[in-house]
Amino acid sequence: MVKLEIKKNAYYDSVTLMLISKELKKLDGVNEALVGMGTDLNKEIAHNIGVATPELDAEVSANDFFVAVKCGDAAVFDAVLKKTEELLNKKTESKAAAYMPPTLEGALKIDPALNMAVISVPGKHAADVAQSCLDHGINVMLFSDNVTIEEEKALKTYAYEHELLVMGPDCGTAIVNHVPLAFANVVRSGDIGIVAASGTGTQEVSSIIDQLGGGVSQVIGTGGRDLKKDIGGLMMKLGLDALENDPNTKVITLISKPPAKEIATEMLSLAAKAGKPVVVCFIGGDRREIESFGLVAAVSLEDAAHKAVALSKGEPVADYTGFAMGEGKAEAMAKEIAGKMAKGQRYVRGFYTGGTLCDEAMKLMIGTLGHIYSNIPLNAEDALEDPKGGKSREHTFLDFGDDAFTVGRPHPMIDPSLRAERVVTDGKDPSCAVIMADCVIGYGSHPDPAEDLAAAIQTAKAEAERAGRHLCCVCAVCGTEGDPQSLSRTQQKLADAGAVVLPSNAQATRFVSRVLANLRQEG
């Protein structure tokens, strides 16, 4: 049927009406639709597309607005009129689309004061982009990986000579002038300056500093290879020097995996001359060498935060290896949990989105466990075969941010779904006693990383329960109350799913060790 609606003396401009005609044709049951002013041209079109009626020719003038539709039934026509009304009255939300220039030169035209570049383009292009920024005197945070060591050396040599930062490559975290860059947390400002060769390690330290009531002045990332011999710690030197001279920094904290011996010596002797207290966390490294330089050694990332805050507040410094909930309560909980487990439940599975957190957990635990199989093993012979497709083996820890898992997909801190699937898979393994998982929040991370994890924990625990087992899930959230996802909300979500939530990765590790120890005692 062909239906017509006329509005006398109503004017709309022709482009708007063409757009509406186009929209109406998309409605179910509409064969043809024409909305327009009753001009001769529009009437002719109406004839051409088969929506003309005698009424249209006779009654509609150029000052009248009409809707002519060829459609299935009257209900469709009512829908068309409703839609037309809606489209005519639609107010466009004016969103000021920001202009995005295609080149650095274009960006500099918009803001000539650019002083920091965050670069996450594919690795093979990253060095060129970074060098062009340095050429303009712009500091660089190089998030991209797959940058060659030669490229890194060239960039950092140039940057060091020009007193510019090249944070990276593969640098995930920095907080410069209180601006969190890439993956970073909302940490209160304070007098602790950090130079770090590790991404999630830095997030853990800075977040715990915030939780303890401290704050940071600057957090400078260097990228994981900075302390290798080829690079010689150029950025750690530059950062250390700047923090020494920074009046807002009272305490310096250095974070890295244990560096090459001669680099470590060079860095530590530089740090010893800083004229400010320096906390050094060489994750799993030898504390005696650090202390031989008169520096404060940390036994874990959490401990580094505790010591830095103590120094900042002028309080005495001591190793922190306890539990926020108290020693007694932690032991009682661990015992109770171990008591509920079925015979055969023996192993821990650690599924991490943060590489340094995974590494730290393994280092804190290996002493009592002997072997931990992993895609980032502490000992080469403990490398897990086919970490992505294959099965876990005894005690297994997986870094989901490692290349094996990230080919063709985003980092697990952005998309944690693979990790969640693994929690469910391993929960079905009768030999699995504990599943450990990190949950990193803050800028850059998934808007709600706890959601997937909580659902997986719930499923895994329920399935184990049905099979007559008790599965223990232990989580630590890395982040602050000020983060967009909120520390307390994230912790609550995981606790609601049945996880044991501890305030730090180190405490979570210690707790799991106690559960496993209780299991061993029970035989």
Place this chain on the structure above:
Amino acid sequence: MSKLNELFEQKLHVVNFGIESFYDDLVSQKVDAVHVDWKPVAGGDKATAANLRKLKQPALAAKIDAANQEALTRILSAQPTIVGLGIAGEVIPGMTKKTVLHAGPPVTWARMCGPQRGAVMGGLIYEGLARDVAEAEALAASGEITFDPCNMHDAVGPMAGVVTASMPVWILENKTFGNRAYCTINEGLGKVLRFGAYDDEVLARLRWMERELYPVLKDAMAIKGEIDVKVLIAKLLQMGDEAHNRNEAGTSLLIRELVPAIMNCDRPLEQKVAAFNFINGNNHTFLNISMPAMKCTLDPIFDIPYCTVVATMCRNGTDFGIRIAGLGKNRWFAAEAELVKGLYFPGYEEKDAARDLGDSCITETAGIGGFCMAAAPAIVQFVGGQVSDAINYSTRMYEITVGEGRAYKIPALDFRGGPTGIDIRKVIETGIRPIINTGIAHKDPGVGQVGAGIVHPPEDCFKQALAACAQSWT
């Protein structure tokens, strides 16, 4: 104290390359940030990247930069002026009774698109060279007819762009350099020759234009003398036109210039009234002025050695062709013309459309048209856009151009001069292709216009041209 300590004292201004959410996070914290819409040079095409590197070597780059500045100076100093009207066969260089000029780069009859074939057949019948369509088709295929691009004859033609010997044309002159450009009188919308329609109504209109309209306009121009088109374009950009797809203000301004002279010319009143009504009834009358104005503005940049500025962009519905100032008038770089993204008249859709067609993108080549979209935000509705999109379209064009207009300015950009002089090096480096506002012709001969929208030249034209520059110059 190192420079790093100075950074600690400054406000952070961040430029982000790559993952856009890092930028969004900064914006949400109200940090000053710019996101670069980064792409690998030439989409990762190594040969093209190597050609670009060669042209960026300092010694060669200095020569190119100087040449491009010279081109910009010539474009900005042009003084396009209407100096009269004439008959194509009498005024266009190299025109014969059996020559048919067409839009776009060179094309054979066999490869011509539907609307252009329709316009050619219509033109042959109009010239009396064929009695009907069948004869016209046979004649066009016979090899007796010389087909040549308008652009090779100091002329430009909208859409099919067909010009035959008897057609009246506007004559424009670039007063600074003395060169001329020619264009037919716009026929109006609907079924018209330039969209490939050739029925009796179309032919009757063409004959009326030659016998009735042309004498009035010619006499009026003889009385008026000259009309400064540069001033008109500067004004229309402040009145919501961009002089390619929107010509409402331009047409009105032209009429104000012409009407006193029309009233004064010695022709019967009915003829003068009919002539006035015709040009007044067609919003696109001014298109056929802005096109030759830009044509005579650009032609003086040919043969500046080492100049990488685009001197011509045009399309014939089959190919899109460009010419580069430093490589001369005889070298075309062509690739398949694209389909236009846009809004279709009711009853038509994309499958009805011919590929991109016409010489009218000479306007964008000279820095108006789509390049001044921010001056004509009404246009952006054709692609469902908002005013901010129109501003962004124009703003992007500054990334690929040598300089900015001095007379042609955009109110919405704080009267910034329009982006002028497309540099192929920048097109390749940024991956940003020129934006063109255009009409859409039906793919079959004889139907006419079916919509309007936005289109780009194929990237391959620029890659070929860049390769030729890299090969020719050291």
